Every structure is written in C-alpha cells, then in structure tokens.
Amino acid sequence: MPEPKPFERLPGNVKPLHYAVTLQPNLVKCVFTGSEDVDIEVKEATKQIKLNSLDLTLRDIKVTLASGEKVLPASTEISTPNEMVTLTFDKALPIGKAKLSMAFNGELNDKMKGLYRSKYTSVNGEERYSAVTQFEATDARRCFPCWDEPALKATFDITLVVPSDRVPLSNMPEISREQHESDTNLQVVKFATSPLMSTYLVAVVVGEYDFVEDTSTDGIKVRVYTPVGKKEQGKFALEVATKVLPYYKDYFNIAYPLPKMDLIAIADFSVGAMENWGLVTYRETCLLVDPDNTSASQRQWIALVVGHELAHQWFGNLVTMEWWTHLWLNEGYATFVEFLCVDHLFPEYDIWTQFVTNTYIRALELDCLKNSHPIEVPVGHPSEVDEIFDDISYSKGASVIRMLHCYLGDKDFRAGMNKYLTRHQYNNTYTEDLWAALKEASNKPVGEVMSSWTKQTGFPMISVTSHQDGDNKVLTLTQQRFLADGSTGDSSQWMVPISISTEKKPSETVKEVLLDCKSTQVVLEGISADTWVKLNPGTVGYYRTQYPPDMLDLLMPAMKSKCLPPLDRLGVLDDLFSMVQAGHTNTVEVLKLLKAFEDETDYTVWSAVHNCVARLNQLISHTDFHPSFAAFVRKLFVKIGQKLGWEAKPGEKTEKRPESLKETERPESLRDRETESLRAAERTKVRERPRDRKSERPRKIRKSEKTESLKRPRAGKSEDRETESLRDRRDLKTKEYTLSEHFDPADGTAYDVVKIEDIAYKHYGDEECNNASIALPGSLALLSSSFVTSAGLASLVCVVGPRPSATPWRSSYDTATEEEVSRNAFVNALPPSKTRDMAANRRVSLMSNSRIPTGDAMAVIDDIVKNYQKEQRRKMRKQRREQRRRRRMELRKIRPPRDCRVTEWSAWSPCSKTCGIGEQTRTRTILKHARRGGKACPVLEETTWCGSAGACPRDYFIWS
Ligand SMILES: [Zn+2]
Structure with missing residues (x-):
C-alpha cells in the first residue's frame, strides 16, 4: 500500500465569510481571468494566511484591514504539491474582519475539473467551447483561490463577464446585466448572493443552451438546459424535477432553500452528475430523453439520477459533511x-x-x-x-x-x-x-x-440451524465474517438487525431480533416442524444467510409455488450460490434449488437464476458433466421459453426495448413488465459481456481522462456509432448462436449441439472469408431459425450479413426446392436397413455441422442430404476457383501482380471499460484487393487491452 501523502488541513486562524468573485472566460483562447474580494475573519493575530490555489497565476494581492489600512504580503509562496498558497506579512494581521483581494488567471483546461472547456458544435457546424465548472471534491481551487474545505462555508456573489450571445448561469438567479464598459461585445452579469455553502458546490456555466421551464407546486422555478435545438429532450427530466422538489420538501419537512433550480446537460462531463446547489450539471445521457432512442430503462436511470442530485440539495448542500471521511x-x-x-x-x-x-x-x-x-x-x-x-x-x-x-x-x-x-x-x-x-x-x-x-470492512454470514421444542421452533443464529474465498475471516462482529418470516405470513416479519453477539437463540412460538422459516424477508439486511439442507428443503415448495415474494426467492438463491462459491455448501444444493424455478415468472428472479447458471456453466463447460448440466439447464428454461417465445407479442413492452418501439408515454407502460421483462432477461443473457460498455451506468463513471468528444470531432461520431452498432450486431449474432446450444423454448426436445466454429465475422470485409462464413438470418429471427423445428431440420442459412450479394441457402423444407428433390432421390437410393442404422447412430460422418433431434430419422436423412449437397457445392466452388486461378495466371503474363492495399489504421476506439481492464479496437478497410497473385490483405481489425486494473476502486460508481 502506498504511503499516504503528507497532508495538513488549512489552519483555523483565518476564515472566509463572503466571496465576491468575478470570472471572465475567453471561450476562443480557452483561458480565463478573474478577481476576488474575500471578507475574512482573522481569529487570532497571524503573519500568515494559507488558502488553496492550484494552476492559477496570482497578482495584485492585498489585505484591507477593518481600519482601512492596506497591507501587501511580503512574500507569496505557492506550493503545487500541497495545492496551497501562503501569504506572509511583515507584521501580524490583527484579530477582526478584513478583506483579502487579488486578481488571477488560468487556463480553461481540458481536465474536466475546475473551470474547464467543453466542446460542442454550434447550429451552423462551427466547433465551439463552453466554460463549465466541476469542483467536487477539491477543484474550486483551480478556478479561484479559496479555503477549499467543505467545513469552511461562506456566501458567494458571482459575477460573470461573458460574450453577449452566450448563456451565463450560476447557483443563484441573475440579478443584473450590463454592457461591459470597454467592450461592447461583452456583458457583465451579476448573480444573487448565495446562502452559506461549501466551495465545492459553487458552479458557473457559460455557453449556448436552450431550456424548458416549469414551476413546481411549491413555487420553485425549474429549468432544464439542453444543447441548442434539443429542448424537447429536457422535458422528461423537467417533469421529474418539478415533482421531486415538492416530494423532498414534504419528506424532509424543510422547503428547498433556493429560489430556482437549474438542471443542465454538459457535453463533456467527468461524472454522471454534480449536485451544485441550484445548478445541477449532468452528463447529457443522464438528463436528456430522446423519444426515438432512449430506452425505458434509461429513463428510469435518468429519474434516479435527478432524484439523487436533488436529494443532495438537502443532504449534502444544506447540511454538509465536515470532512471527506464522511462522504x-x-x-x-x-x-x-x-x-x-x-x-x-x-x-x-x-x-x-x-x-x-x-x-x-x-x-x-x-x-x-x-x-x-x-x-x-x-x-x-x-x-x-x-x-x-x-x-x-x-x-x-x-x-x-x-x-x-x-x-x-x-x-x-x-x-x-x-x-x-x-x-x-x-x-x-x-x-x-x-x-x-x-x-x-x-x-x-x-x-x-x-x-x-x-x-x-465486510459483512457477516448468519448461519442458522433449527430444532423443534414442542410447538416451538428454536433457531440458533451465529455470525462470522463472510469472505469470498471461504476463509473464516477475522473476529469482526456486527450488530445485526435480523427479521424472520414464516410460512404463516410469507411477506411479513414475525420476529425481529438484534444479534449483538457471536451467537444467539430465537424461539418462534407455535411454529411446527414442517413449517418453513426464513431470515431477512425483503432481502433488506446487509448479510448472507446460510441455511442447513433441511431448512432449505422446507423452503423449496414455497419457492416453487411463488408463495415467497420475488425478492425473497432471489435472496435465497443468491445467498446459497454465494455459499457455494465460497465453498461453504455443496454445489448440489444450488442445483436442487434451481429446480424450484422452472415455473418462475419474475424477471429479476430470472436474472439471478441466469447469473447462477452462467457461472456454473463457466466452471463445468470443459468437464464431462457439461452435457448433463446443459440438459438440466434446457429443462429449467423450457417452460419460460415456451411461454414467451422469441418474437415480441403485439402490445408487449420491455424495459430494455428502445423507445423506437413506439413507447411514447413515460414508463407506466411497463404494465406487462413481467412477461416482457423475462424476454429481456433472455436477451440480456444473449448479449452477455460484450455489451457492457453500453449498459454501464454513466453516473458511476469517473473518468480522469477526456471524454470522447474532447478527443475527436463530433462529426465523426455518427460514423463511429454506425461502426459500433455493426460491431455490436456481430457480437449479438455470435452470442445468440452460442446460446442456441443451451435450450430450445419451442419444444424442449433434446438436441445435438451444432458445431459451427467458423462464424467468420472477424473477417468482415474480406471477400473470400466472407463468402465462406456461416451465420443466421436477421438478428431477431436468429434464435427461432437456429432451433430445429419440430419437423426436424436444422435450417442453417449461409452468408447473410453485410454483403448484399450474398445468396441465402434455403431450408430443404421449403416447397419444391432442389434439395427436396435430391433428398427424395437420395433416400430412395438407400437400402432400408442403412436408413435405420443412420437414424440409430446419429453421429454419421456427414452430419458434422448440424443439430438433430434425438431419434428423428427423417432429420438425419435430411442432414445427410444437406451435407452431401454441401460437399457437391464445395467441389464446384473448388473447380471454379481453379478456373479463376488459371485465368489469373494467363493475365499475369500481361500485367504484374497487385498487392492488397488497405487504409491506415483508424484511431483506437474508446476503451470498452471506463475502469479496470477493457478492450479497444482499431480497424482499416481494403482499398484494393490483391490481384494476380499479389500479397493478400493483412488483418483488418486489431484489439488491445486498455485501462488498468488499479483504476476501478476509484473510478467506479461515482456520480456525486
Ligand atoms: Zn451523489
């Protein structure tokens, strides 16, 4: 562990009372100038004033004493490591009030902290910058010299000098606007005095924005500022914010203390959102709802983020932690x-x-x-x-x-x-x-x-055992630290509020105890031996529960019949699986429990089931147990698969479905959530990890590097998105196909596993390879087509994909096809015994590439026919290639060979992970294919690692 850097807090001898800060950002040169007059209170006579300042050039520093006397510092010492400036005076400043004044200038940096620049494209396509602040935790000092600690609260008068055509915003409402005395293009905008607040909550924004506004029922003017031309996208957040403010007023029983509440979407923003008092800044994706593209789940997310930041207006802004330890x-x-x-x-x-x-x-x-x-x-x-x-x-x-x-x-x-x-x-x-x-x-x-x-650190595992004492059930509860590696941990003990529910009232707490020692006994009166008992109803307690097999067996029917509420079903499974992973319980126990979920209907519970199955699958996939496990999983998913099918049913909604599927209302429309969300669970399962980058919650990201738009021009973004979506589709296809190995919701019949190892999307763009690739048609039709129909034919389709010239094969069950004719001819030619043998021994050599329902003779024959035809086609292709080669040889006598030519590598894509180890890719495309024996094309896509393993604890889950 690295040594903590030496650090001392500001001395308490001088305190700020009021700041009057003027800032003038230059949005073209990306610099700013400023000045401040700070009313201070000298609490004990001192020759030194220490305050925070970083990356600023200071000048004209003076202190005006209460007597009117002006004192200049004898020396000004700036310490960059300590982010501090020390002003030393020849004689001690007397106790009492005084005014510290100075001027300063700095850079509108690209670090997304302090007062920084955020790039956007104006309506006429011009690249411009806005000036934005992000001060939490300790970056107000990059904008103006200040006592930058949360406990040193003061009031603020902010003045902005800005171009006349830009929108200036700060925490408080604007109170005056005048033309600059020497520059007619500038305006001097003053804002009302703030209440007592910490420096990290001060904010200013200068840029071009549209807004929508409304007034909440408790009379607060709420505005949502959006990029120019996108104000419609601010309406959802506006609706949420105007409802949230009165809710909190009622909940906390304290009115919102400021006269206005602005929410603004910032193009380049390091965190998800920042709760600056009265001017909350958001990453665009955490505030704007695009009716055509924003999914219902993203709306939920936006509602949560708005709710979070507005909660801070009371909890954090009105009452603030004394120091960051209490963050x-x-x-x-x-x-x-x-x-x-x-x-x-x-x-x-x-x-x-x-x-x-x-x-x-x-x-x-x-x-x-x-x-x-x-x-x-x-x-x-x-x-x-x-x-x-x-x-x-x-x-x-x-x-x-x-x-x-x-x-x-x-x-x-x-x-x-x-x-x-x-x-x-x-x-x-x-x-x-x-x-x-x-x-x-x-x-x-x-x-x-x-x-x-x-x-x-950590949390306890509560081990529970029970025995019967007449009419009463006696539980023994024991706590110890739960560790992922199964070790017994240290002697830590917690005071654990434990609730218990029983079969009589599954969703109610019948007993509450506070486990404040290592072990205790709880008597549940009138609970018979065959009645189940469960700890932690609602999965509220922050601990894991370990049940013995007999208690789990009793719970099983309640899980199966769904008498236990969904959160309890989920909790039991998740706890048990964590016990299995830590080695406290046998894996068989979790497999037994999983069987109770065959009739499950809740999306969230299915997510937990999937999580469990996927991890077991990883462990078992290369062992002899895998076929049995695969059969087990198929059986588990058959009922829900049959119930939902793959295609969305008319009128069905999904929380994961894009709004483009005509959901224009806000998501009350999740009415049929249960059904559709299950399907969403399956899709999520299909997508697995490669899509993480998209689903990652932006508010939890704290990037120390620049965001995308700082790195590259906005104009390129739509192209990048296209490439990205193409790449995603490729991932999706591959994954969906892999999934089809596991279960078939259509009929639940056992199938042999399809062995298509060469889904050659990685060769996308390469003519030869593309023609040889095998994929399935249309992304959503994939699953159904990859499942064998009950008639029994694997309808593999070749070369559907990015190349329009590709010709799909047709299923041999299509009417009057060439295959049908061949099949009949082939079957007729076979001796009857041979057919029988083939049906019995399903793994005949020709059937290398398909999946066949167990014991279906016709399907076996079909497969043989198909592979026979494939072999024929392969031979023909080979012949044609040979012909072409000969022709090329002849041509070469006239023209020299031409090597393949490709473009330069594209820039690396953004890292797939914003913390930890991720991947990034770069691509190039073919300009000219090789001809006449010239050098073949090189690799067209490269992937590399990015990020760092150490980055996560800091970077993850920040949204201030
Ligand atoms: Zn927060």
Whole structure:
C-alpha cells in the first residue's frame, strides 16, 4: 500500500465569510481571468494566511484591514504539491474582519475539473467551447483561490463577464446585466448572493443552451438546459424535477432553500452528475430523453439520477459533511433516497427490486473480498479523496441505510432526518450527528448498530440451524465474517438487525431480533416442524444467510409455488450460490434449488437464476458433466421459453426495448413488465459481456481522462456509432448462436449441439472469408431459425450479413426446392436397413455441422442430404476457383501482380471499460484487393487491452 501523502488541513486562524468573485472566460483562447474580494475573519493575530490555489497565476494581492489600512504580503509562496498558497506579512494581521483581494488567471483546461472547456458544435457546424465548472471534491481551487474545505462555508456573489450571445448561469438567479464598459461585445452579469455553502458546490456555466421551464407546486422555478435545438429532450427530466422538489420538501419537512433550480446537460462531463446547489450539471445521457432512442430503462436511470442530485440539495448542500471521511453518508444517503423518491413517483418501475439486483448484491459481491474497505475511510490529501467515490461508498452506503430505515421504521426515520437537517442546516456534520438524531427519534441504539457497519470492512454470514421444542421452533443464529474465498475471516462482529418470516405470513416479519453477539437463540412460538422459516424477508439486511439442507428443503415448495415474494426467492438463491462459491455448501444444493424455478415468472428472479447458471456453466463447460448440466439447464428454461417465445407479442413492452418501439408515454407502460421483462432477461443473457460498455451506468463513471468528444470531432461520431452498432450486431449474432446450444423454448426436445466454429465475422470485409462464413438470418429471427423445428431440420442459412450479394441457402423444407428433390432421390437410393442404422447412430460422418433431434430419422436423412449437397457445392466452388486461378495466371503474363492495399489504421476506439481492464479496437478497410497473385490483405481489425486494473476502486460508481 502506498504511503499516504503528507497532508495538513488549512489552519483555523483565518476564515472566509463572503466571496465576491468575478470570472471572465475567453471561450476562443480557452483561458480565463478573474478577481476576488474575500471578507475574512482573522481569529487570532497571524503573519500568515494559507488558502488553496492550484494552476492559477496570482497578482495584485492585498489585505484591507477593518481600519482601512492596506497591507501587501511580503512574500507569496505557492506550493503545487500541497495545492496551497501562503501569504506572509511583515507584521501580524490583527484579530477582526478584513478583506483579502487579488486578481488571477488560468487556463480553461481540458481536465474536466475546475473551470474547464467543453466542446460542442454550434447550429451552423462551427466547433465551439463552453466554460463549465466541476469542483467536487477539491477543484474550486483551480478556478479561484479559496479555503477549499467543505467545513469552511461562506456566501458567494458571482459575477460573470461573458460574450453577449452566450448563456451565463450560476447557483443563484441573475440579478443584473450590463454592457461591459470597454467592450461592447461583452456583458457583465451579476448573480444573487448565495446562502452559506461549501466551495465545492459553487458552479458557473457559460455557453449556448436552450431550456424548458416549469414551476413546481411549491413555487420553485425549474429549468432544464439542453444543447441548442434539443429542448424537447429536457422535458422528461423537467417533469421529474418539478415533482421531486415538492416530494423532498414534504419528506424532509424543510422547503428547498433556493429560489430556482437549474438542471443542465454538459457535453463533456467527468461524472454522471454534480449536485451544485441550484445548478445541477449532468452528463447529457443522464438528463436528456430522446423519444426515438432512449430506452425505458434509461429513463428510469435518468429519474434516479435527478432524484439523487436533488436529494443532495438537502443532504449534502444544506447540511454538509465536515470532512471527506464522511462522504459516504452524503452518497449512501442520496443513493437510498433516490429510490424512495422514484418509487413514490413511478411505482410501476418496481424500483426496489432493481435496487436489490443492481445495488445491494453488487455491494455484497465487492464487500466480501478481502481487499474491501470500510464505508467510512479516513482521508487526507485531495488525491485520496477522489478514491473514495466508489461502489462501497455508494452501494454499501445505500444498502446499510436501507437496512437502518427498515430497522427504525419509516416514521422514526423521517422524524430523525428532520431533526438532523433542521439542527445542522447551513452547517457541517460528522456521521455520528445523524446517528444521534435518529436515536432521539427512535430510541434505538442507532450509533452502536451503525458504527459496526460503517467502521468495519465486510459483512457477516448468519448461519442458522433449527430444532423443534414442542410447538416451538428454536433457531440458533451465529455470525462470522463472510469472505469470498471461504476463509473464516477475522473476529469482526456486527450488530445485526435480523427479521424472520414464516410460512404463516410469507411477506411479513414475525420476529425481529438484534444479534449483538457471536451467537444467539430465537424461539418462534407455535411454529411446527414442517413449517418453513426464513431470515431477512425483503432481502433488506446487509448479510448472507446460510441455511442447513433441511431448512432449505422446507423452503423449496414455497419457492416453487411463488408463495415467497420475488425478492425473497432471489435472496435465497443468491445467498446459497454465494455459499457455494465460497465453498461453504455443496454445489448440489444450488442445483436442487434451481429446480424450484422452472415455473418462475419474475424477471429479476430470472436474472439471478441466469447469473447462477452462467457461472456454473463457466466452471463445468470443459468437464464431462457439461452435457448433463446443459440438459438440466434446457429443462429449467423450457417452460419460460415456451411461454414467451422469441418474437415480441403485439402490445408487449420491455424495459430494455428502445423507445423506437413506439413507447411514447413515460414508463407506466411497463404494465406487462413481467412477461416482457423475462424476454429481456433472455436477451440480456444473449448479449452477455460484450455489451457492457453500453449498459454501464454513466453516473458511476469517473473518468480522469477526456471524454470522447474532447478527443475527436463530433462529426465523426455518427460514423463511429454506425461502426459500433455493426460491431455490436456481430457480437449479438455470435452470442445468440452460442446460446442456441443451451435450450430450445419451442419444444424442449433434446438436441445435438451444432458445431459451427467458423462464424467468420472477424473477417468482415474480406471477400473470400466472407463468402465462406456461416451465420443466421436477421438478428431477431436468429434464435427461432437456429432451433430445429419440430419437423426436424436444422435450417442453417449461409452468408447473410453485410454483403448484399450474398445468396441465402434455403431450408430443404421449403416447397419444391432442389434439395427436396435430391433428398427424395437420395433416400430412395438407400437400402432400408442403412436408413435405420443412420437414424440409430446419429453421429454419421456427414452430419458434422448440424443439430438433430434425438431419434428423428427423417432429420438425419435430411442432414445427410444437406451435407452431401454441401460437399457437391464445395467441389464446384473448388473447380471454379481453379478456373479463376488459371485465368489469373494467363493475365499475369500481361500485367504484374497487385498487392492488397488497405487504409491506415483508424484511431483506437474508446476503451470498452471506463475502469479496470477493457478492450479497444482499431480497424482499416481494403482499398484494393490483391490481384494476380499479389500479397493478400493483412488483418483488418486489431484489439488491445486498455485501462488498468488499479483504476476501478476509484473510478467506479461515482456520480456525486
Ligand atoms: Zn451523489
């Protein structure tokens, strides 16, 4: 582990009270100038003033004392490593108020932090820049010298000097606009004084934007700023924001403190969104809804992000953490509340179920690693602060707050929150301040319980055993740290709020206990021996449960009959599978449990089933068990496959389906979610990892490098998208075909596995290889066509793909085809015994490339015929090639050979992962094919690794 960098916080001898900051960005030269007058309070006489400043040139520094005397610093020392400037004066500054003034200039950088430039294309196609700020965590100091710590709150008067045709925005509403005294092209725009706030929440934007606006029911003017010409795309976020503000006002019982709320989409943005008070900045994809292209799931995401950032307006902005160590509270809390809010506004999203799969399980999976870290991490130097914006802060933070919410109950939780926000408004807090307020409201030992979760790494596994004592069932609960590698871990212990449900009331908690020691016994009265008992109803507790086989066996019928609610079915499976992975339980147990899901109907539960099956498949795929496992999986998926089919049914909607499928309403339309989302689960399964880059949630990305549009011109983007979608389609096809090996929803019959190893898309563009490639027609028709029909013929189709000249083969069941005729002729020519033998011994040599229903004689014959014909065609092709070769030889006598010529390599595509190890590709295309024996074409696509393994903990899951 690297040594932490030496770090000291600013001394408390001088504090800022009010900043008057003027900024003048030059959007052509990408520089800015500024000046500031800071009202300060000298708390003890000192010769030094230390404040933060980075990458700025300072000048005209002076202090005006209360007496009116002006004092210049004797020396100005700038320390780049400490991001600090130290002003030293000849004599001590007296206690009392004073004003520190200076001018400064800097670069509108391309680092997406501080005051930076964001590139966009104007309506007439001109490349332009806007100036945007991103200050969290410690980059306000790159824009103006300041006491850049969250606890040093002050008020702000912002003035912007901007070109007359640009939109200037800041946290507060504009109060005046005048023409610049010496330059008629410039305007001086002043904004109202802000409330007391931390420097990291200050924001300015100068650029060209359209907006849509509305007023919330509690009278706040809300605007969504979009790129010029795209204001329609801001309407969804506007609708969400105007509803969210009154919801939070009601929930926290405190009004939103500012007079306006702006949400703005920024072209180049490092995080998903940033909660600047009154001016929330978003990555475009986290705010804009394009009715033709934005999927329903992306809308859900946008609703969550808007909900998250607006929650920060209270929790984070009004009440702020004292230091970054307590950042998790900001983020964990906002991540929890965004779900409360979206659940309230869009109950049809069933958002809590998604919380469990996307946030809770994600956190458990990370947190069971030995190198996890506590939620609350002591941090110092700015470089460490950035590292704690990770999944543990966001996802584990939100998960333990959800557990706390359940432990306290909504009423006490809200009362405690209101106490906390009211007591500490415009101020700063430690994590313990929240626990204190919640304890007062609930009378429960919140601090003790929560400290065990926030200060310790990992989480417990609760092992449960039961025995019968007359009419009562007695459970013994034991806790130990759960680790992915199965080791028993350390002596960590947690205070675990445990809820228990039973068969009598499957969705209710019948007993609550606080496990505050290693082991305890719980007596469940009136519960007979044959009644199931389950821990953690609703999968709320942040722990894993280990059941013995007899308790699992009792749960099995309730899983099968779906008496257990979906989140509980999912929880039981996910817990058990994690036990299997850690080696605590035999794999057979999870296979037994999986059988209970044959009649499952819930999409999210199917996602968990798939996750489990896919991982087992990876382990088993090269063992002798695989055929049996494949048969097991086919059987598991047959019923749901039959129910859904592949093609969408009329009127069906899917959360994963693009809006282009005519879903113009906002997603109340997920009515038929159950059915369609199952199909979506299958599609997701089909897509697997290669599509991660698209599905990755942008708000969780914190890139330290430039975003795409900074790297390359926007004009190129649509082409890139085309190439990308083409590439995706290729991936999709290959994957879908692989999937077809596993199960057949059409009839559930056992099939031999198709052996097509040469789906040669990698040779796309190469004439020879393309003609030899085999694929299946039309992307969505793929699955059905790859499954053998009940009539029994594998309808493989050749050369469907990017080349229009390709001619598909036809199924030999098409009427009156050449194949049909040949087949009949062939069959007639065979002696009857031979036919029988072939049917019995299915693996005849000709059938190398197809899948045949077990015991179907006609299919076997068909296959033989088809392969026979293929062989004939192969021979003919060979002959034709030979002829062509001879012709070429003759031509060569007249003209020299020509080598293949290709273009230069394209630029590398963006990395497929924004953290960790990903892939990037580059391509080139053929300019001239080789002729007359010239050199053949080289490789046309190259892939390389990118990113770094160490980047993840910091980069993942940040959206401020
Ligand atoms: Zn946040």
